[in-house]
Amino acid sequence: xxxLLYGVAVAPFKDMVGSPAFFVEVLTGGVFAGLxxxxxxxxxxxxxxxxxxxxxxxxxxxxxxxxxxxxxLERGVPVVAALLGTTAVMIxxxxxxxxxxxxxxxxxxxxxxxxxxxxxxxxxxxxxxMVWGANVKKLDIGIPDRSFIVAGVQINELELSAxxxxxxxxxxxxxxxxxxxxxxxxxxxxxxxxxxxSIGIPLKTIWMIVWSVAGIVAxxxxxxxxxxSGVQFSLSLVALKALPVLILGGFTSVPGAVVGGLIIGxxxxxxxxxxxPLVGGAIENWFAYVVALAFLLVRxxxxxxxxxxxxx
Amino acid sequence: MDRRGLVSVLLAAAIVGAPVAPALAAGEDFxxxxxxxxxxxxxxxxxxxxxxxxxxxxxxxxxxxxxGVKLAxxxxxxxxxxxxxxxxxxxxKGKGAAGALVVNPYSTGITYQLIPKAAxxxxxxxxxxxxxxxxxxxxxxxxxxxxxxxYWSQASAVxxxxxxxxGGLDKLKGKKIVHIYHNSPYGKEANPTLxxxxxxxxxxxxxxxxxxxxxxxxxxxxxxxxxxPDWIFMSGxxxxxxxxVKEAASKGFKMDHFIGNWWSANDADVIPAGDGAxxxxxxxxxxxxxxxxxxxxxxxxxxxxxxxxxxxxxxxEALYNRGIVNxxxxxxxxxxxxxKFGNKPLTSEQMRWGLEHLDVTEQRLDQLGMKGFTHPIRxxxxxxxxxxxxxxxxxxxxxxxxxxxxxxxxxxxVRPKIxxxxxxxxxxxxxxxxxxxxxx
Numbered sequence: 001x002x003x004l005l006y007g008v009a010v011a012p013f014k015d016m017v018g019s020p021a022f023f024v025e026v027l028t029g030g031v032f033a034g035l036x037x038x039x040x041x042x043x044x045x046x047x048x049x050x051x052x053x054x055x056x057x058x059x060x061x062x063x064x065x066x067x068x069x070x071x072x073l074e075r076g077v078p079v080v081a082a083l084l085g086t087t088a089v090m091i092x093x094x095x096x097x098x099x100x101x102x103x104x105x106x107x108x109x110x111x112x113x114x115x116x117x118x119x120x121x122x123x124x125x126x127x128x129x130m131v132w133g134a135n136v137k138k139l140d141i142g143i144p145d146r147s148f149i150v151a152g153v154q155i156n157e158l159e160l161s162a163x164x165x166x167x168x169x170x171x172x173x174x175x176x177x178x179x180x181x182x183x184x185x186x187x188x189x190x191x192x193x194x195x196x197x198s199i200g201i202p203l204k205t206i207w208m209i210v211w212s213v214a215g216i217v218a219x220x221x222x223x224x225x226x227x228x229s230g231v232q233f234s235l236s237l238v239a240l241k242a243l244p245v246l247i248l249g250g251f252t253s254v255p256g257a258v259v260g261g262l263i264i265g266x267x268x269x270x271x272x273x274x275x276x277p278l279v280g281g282a283i284e285n286w287f288a289y290v291v292a293l294a295f296l297l298v299r300x301x302x303x304x305x306x307x308x309x310x311x312x
Numbered sequence: 313m314d315r316r317g318l319v320s321v322l323l324a325a326a327i328v329g330a331p332v333a334p335a336l337a338a339g340e341d342f343x344x345x346x347x348x349x350x351x352x353x354x355x356x357x358x359x360x361x362x363x364x365x366x367x368x369x370x371x372x373x374x375x376x377x378x379x380g381v382k383l384a385x386x387x388x389x390x391x392x393x394x395x396x397x398x399x400x401x402x403x404x405k406g407k408g409a410a411g412a413l414v415v416n417p418y419s420t421g422i423t424y425q426l427i428p429k430a431a432x433x434x435x436x437x438x439x440x441x442x443x444x445x446x447x448x449x450x451x452x453x454x455x456x457x458x459x460x461x462x463y464w465s466q467a468s469a470v471x472x473x474x475x476x477x478x479g480g481l482d483k484l485k486g487k488k489i490v491h492i493y494h495n496s497p498y499g500k501e502a503n504p505t506l507x508x509x510x511x512x513x514x515x516x517x518x519x520x521x522x523x524x525x526x527x528x529x530x531x532x533x534x535x536x537x538x539x540x541p542d543w544i545f546m547s548g549x550x551x552x553x554x555x556x557v558k559e560a561a562s563k564g565f566k567m568d569h570f571i572g573n574w575w576s577a578n579d580a581d582v583i584p585a586g587d588g589a590x591x592x593x594x595x596x597x598x599x600x601x602x603x604x605x606x607x608x609x610x611x612x613x614x615x616x617x618x619x620x621x622x623x624x625x626x627x628x629e630a631l632y633n634r635g636i637v638n639x640x641x642x643x644x645x646x647x648x649x650x651x652k653f654g655n656k657p658l659t660s661e662q663m664r665w666g667l668e669h670l671d672v673t674e675q676r677l678d679q680l681g682m683k684g685f686t687h688p689i690r691x692x693x694x695x696x697x698x699x700x701x702x703x704x705x706x707x708x709x710x711x712x713x714x715x716x717x718x719x720x721x722x723x724x725x726v727r728p729k730i731x732x733x734x735x736x737x738x739x740x741x742x743x744x745x746x747x748x749x750x751x752x
Contacts, residue, residue, distance in 0.1 A: 022538055029530045036528075126350075134354035136554060136580040145562045145588070154537060156562055225527070228558065230584030234352040234525050234551035241528060272531035282495040282521035284531050 004278075012274035021152035026273050027266055032159035034265020035166040036228075039221040040242040041249065041257040042169065043214040048251045049190045050210040051102075052110055056117040059239025060124035061215060065090055066222030066231040067132040070139050079141050083219070090215030098208040106203075125236055134233065139226035162224040166258065169220055173213075173254050182209060190252070244292035250305020259303055267291045340377075340384040341646055341657050342408020343368070346400050346418055351391035352525060353550045355580040356631055360418060361387065362622035363635020366610050369621070371643055373613050378646050379655035384408060390422065392550075397422030398429075405435050413663040414438050414642060420498035423456075428741055430455040436664040438645075440638045441466075441574060441597060444737065445501055448697030448730045450668065451746045452738030457667050459641070460597050460689045460700030463501035463573070464729060465721030467545070469702035470571055470595055471509045473719045474543050484513040490541040492532060492548065492556060495521040499547045502573070506545070508725060526552025533559045544570045553581035561588025568593060571704065579629040582707045590709040594630075595702050598637045598686040600712035602628035605681025606636065630705070630712055637686050644680075645670050668693055687718055693748035697730070699723050 016023040040062060047055040055061075068089050072082035101116050144157040177183040188196040189206045197203055222231070225238050249260025271287040295302070345364055348357030368383045377383055386407060388400030397419055405412045414436045417423040423443035430437045437443070437456045445464045447456035461469075474489065475481035491506055493499035503519055510517035518539055520532050526548065536544065544565070548556055553576045560570050568591040572581065577594015585592075602611075607628060614620045615627065626632055649658050649666025658666070670691040677683050689698040701718035738745065 019538075022534075025537075026531075026534055029534050033528060033530045129350065129354070134350065134358060136355045136583050138583050138586055140586065145558070147563050154563065158562065228584075229527055229551050229555045230558075230580075232352070232355060232551060232554070232580075234527055237352065237525055238527060269531045269534065273534055276531070280521060281519070282523040284528065285523040 007278050008275070015274060024151075025153045026269050028153055028155065029159075030266030030269035031262055032156070032163050032265070033269060034245075034261035034263070035163045035258070036159070036224060036261075037238075037241045037245045037264060038258045038261030039162070039166050039169070039217070039224055040238050041245040041261060042173065042254065043217040043221065044239075044242055044246055045249075045251060045254055045257045046173075046210055046214045046217065049254075050186050051113075051189075051207055053102075053113045053117065054110075054251070055214065056114060056239075057120040057124060058214065058218065058242070059236040060121040060128075061090070061093075061218040062222045062225065062238060063231075063233065063236040064093070064124045064128045065215065065219040066139065066226040066235055067128045067137075069141075069219065069222065070137045070226065070231045071132040073139075073141070074137065083141075086219055087216060090219060091212045094208050094211035094215050097211055098204060102207055102211075103204060121236070125233065129233065137226075137231040139223065139231050141223065141227075143223075143227050145227065158224075158227055165220060165224060166261075169217065170254060170258055173217075176213070177254070182206075186210060241288070244288040246302070247292035248295050248302055250302030253302070253304030256302055256304030264288045264291060339657055340382045340409065341413055342411070343383065343385045343642060344400070344404035344407065344412045344415055345385050345387045346390050346397055346416065346422065347387045348390050348392040348418070349387075350389060351393075353392040356550065356575075356578060357392065357418070358622065359578075359626055359629045359631040360635040360638075362620075362626065363632040363637075364416075364639045365621040365635075366614055366627070366632075367606075367636045367639035367643070369619060370606075370610055370613055373619070374609060378643055379650050381646075381650075381655065381657055383643070383646075390419065392419050394419065394421040394425055398425050401426055401429070401435075405433055409657050410659045411435070413646065413658055413660050414667065416440065416638060416642070417443070420444075420501075421496070424497065427453070427456055431741075431743070433660075434664070435660045436667055438638070438642065438667065440634075440641065442498065446730060446733035446737040448695065449734030449738075450691075450693050450696040451748055452734040452743055453696065454668075454746060455664060457691065457696045459670070459691050459696060459698035460687065461702060461721060462697050462730075463498075463547070464505040464726045465697065465699060465723075466573055466595050466702055467502035467505040468509060468722035468726050469719040470545055470573070470704075471506070471513070472722060473571070473702075473704050473716055474545075475513070476716075476719075478542075481513055484515040487515045487543065488518070488539060488541040489515050489543045489545060490518045490520055490536060490539060492520045492522060492536075492544060492546045494526065494547060494549050494552055495523045496549075498549065498575075502545075502547055505726065505729065508729070509722070512725070522548070522552055522556075524552075525550060526555055529555050529559055532556075533563055536560075536565070537563060542569065546570070546572045546576045548572065548576040548581075553578070554584045557581055557589050557592055558585040560592075561585045567591030568706065571595065574634075574702075577705060577707075577712070578631045579712075580631075587709055589707050592707045593715070594705050594707075594712070596630065596705050596712075596714075597700055597702055598633050599684060599703070599714055600628065600630050600633060600705055604683070604685045606640075606685065607681075609681060633685075640680060640682065640686075641670065641672070641689075644672055644676070667691060668696070693746065693751050699727070 043058040069086040072085050143161050147154050147156045185201045245260040245264050249256030268284045268288045272284040276283045347361040390397040416438050420442050423439040439458045443458050445462040447453040572594040574595045582589035615624045645666040649662045653662045672689050674688050701720045704716035705712040706715045
């Protein structure tokens with residue numbers, strides 16, 4: 001018993017203090033991983049914020065975007081043209097989703113729209129596989145992937161690039177939401193659909209725009225995750241890594257997606273490295289959910305989410 | 313066209329376009345194929361399935377089947393999911409004139425579920441190089457075969473190889489070896505053997521589990537960097553392999569000291585890392601590539617006539633060749649059984665006899681156009697594994713090359729463990745122990 005207590009409450013902290021450079025490396029790895037999760041979580045936040053729909057298909061959109069990009073690259077399309085082509089495909093997809101899925105279901109319960117996005121997930125996975133094939137594909141758009149050492153801490157160039165990209169993306173989205181006319185309209189729709197409609201904001205156009213933006217975010221996430229693991233079906237599973245981030249950060253907050261990602265990323269890395277060996281390891285995946293669930297008990301709306309109070 | 317009309321047209325198109333199972337004739341040997349051509353593991357499942365189908369198609373096209381009896385098969389999609397695999401088995405076990413001859417589950421999870429059913433349904437299981445290592449003891453598991461070798465033998469052969477590379481097994485003392493494994497029954501299979509060998513040869517073993525699917529392995533590789541191992545052995549699957557190879561390359565680990573097991577060293581596993589994967593090694597029990605006569609026949613008789621199951625350029629990939637080897641063992645077991653029961657469609661019990669008396673010699677491999685492609689194997693009542701040796705292959709940036717001699721498993725370590733585990737597992741299932749001396 002004493003040994004167990006020592007292993008849980010003393011040894012990990014002694015280890016952190018005893019090897020500070022390694023501890024910093026673990027924290028750095030957690031920050032980078034967290035930002036990768038944030039890239040996926042942002043797509044969920046955008047759609048939920050604008051329409052209240054939990055888009056189960058966000059992971060499949062990441063896969064579909066990456067498959068399209070790598071498919072174009074494999075056919076000899078230059079990188080910039082392939083990126084533009086993929087963006088066009090994702091915008092077209094948003095238009096199709098709005099016309100064929102969302103518009104017929106307007107005014108339906110959110111659970112119906114959620115179910116529709118589950119259907120969309122299977123469609124995108126199957127259609128993507130049918131068009132681009134099931135093989136693992138290398139995604140190379142010139143992002144470096146070597147490691148270098150700074151003050152004894154190993155840093156990976158790909159992870160660093162992903163962190164910078166995530167930071168830029170959040171900044172761009174913040175400007176988009178707060179400084180543009182469309183962004184303000186989008187926030188108005190998010191606050192109150194009916195009030196927004198009454199002052200002439202076109203709901204359907206806003207939905208199309210927000211799904212397009214989520215599609216573009218999916219391209220960025222697809223590039224980063226695809227560069228890490230190759231482009232393949234499992235990319236759609238990265239959505240699972242975004243769920244605890246959303247629970248923690250709140251479903252409606254862009255900064256929340258980033259901060260939530262950082263907490264989850266650092267939490268799971270520290271948990272796995274220092275406490276994982278006590279239980280045979282491989283706690284990284286579920287530890288993130290434990291952190292998120294513990295948080296849920298204290299603050300159900302997440303760190304930055306809107307508190308919902310309804311009269312009954 | 314209104315929406316209902318459009319839906320009708322699409323449905324009709326889907327029905328017309330759907331793949332149709334080949335019609336079964338009364339005089340054929342039926343083999344169900346549990347495949348995963350879709351889902352996250354499709355990149356591994358597709359080449360295996362294509363290897364199987366091409367070899368069976370080759371036998372039918374070139375030889376008119378086996379001794380005049382054509383082979384029939386039907387694919388059932390499992391997506392590598394255990395529940396779907398069991399459904400597929402139930403669906404296909406009764407098909408064909410005399411039911412399924414043998415089932416190849418192609419998943420350790422599905423194999424574990426089918427083992428209790430096999431003895432009841434009398435359908436032999438061939439889990440070639442996967443599944444339950446304990447089932448290698450045929451005295452306890454008459455209906456299960458896992459030749460040419462199992463995970464425990466593989467682990468011991470890889471340790472032998474590492475010993476050779478270090479200048480002898482005695483040089484392993486003090487070396488640090490990390491086993492990165494898929495956190496599943498499959499991934500954990502090698503752990504007890506490695507643990508025992510670490511004590512015997514006094515190397516420092518660290519076991520690092522990676523949870524499914526293995527897309528994020530940051531913590532694992534932080535620990536690898538801290539341990540700074542001399543060698544890494546990996547039992548991975550699917551995306552876990554690709555991420556691990558890429559992580560090792562990007563973190564600057566010596567790739568020629570990183571060895572995947574035979575499910576972790578496929579063409580798909582090295583593609584995302586590009587040039588970084590150069591030097592990565594993997595265990596195998598057959599050669600890669602297309603330089604064998606059997607491949608020439610496959611090209612000439614199938615692909616030149618547009619009858620191949622997959623892409624021409626995918627013929628010869630590591631997992632495609634594994635499908636060929638598996639199909640060859642199946643075909644040779646049928647041939648063996650026909651030697652005793654006559655050249656006619658077999659029952660599954662006759663097939664079990666054929667599997668248990670399989671003896672693929674060097675000469676037979678030559679006749680099959682597979683000389684040097686894989687190792688001869690002999691299965692017996694007691695030994696359903698065959699204790700086959702293992703090769704080490706290495707990725708040169710474009711293809712796999714064999715870089716070792718056949719590495720023999722450490723039978724003195726592995727076989728007693730198998731026998732002990734077989735007693736335990738066999739008793740759990742309520743099996744009696746067979747007396748093989750009475751069956752000779």
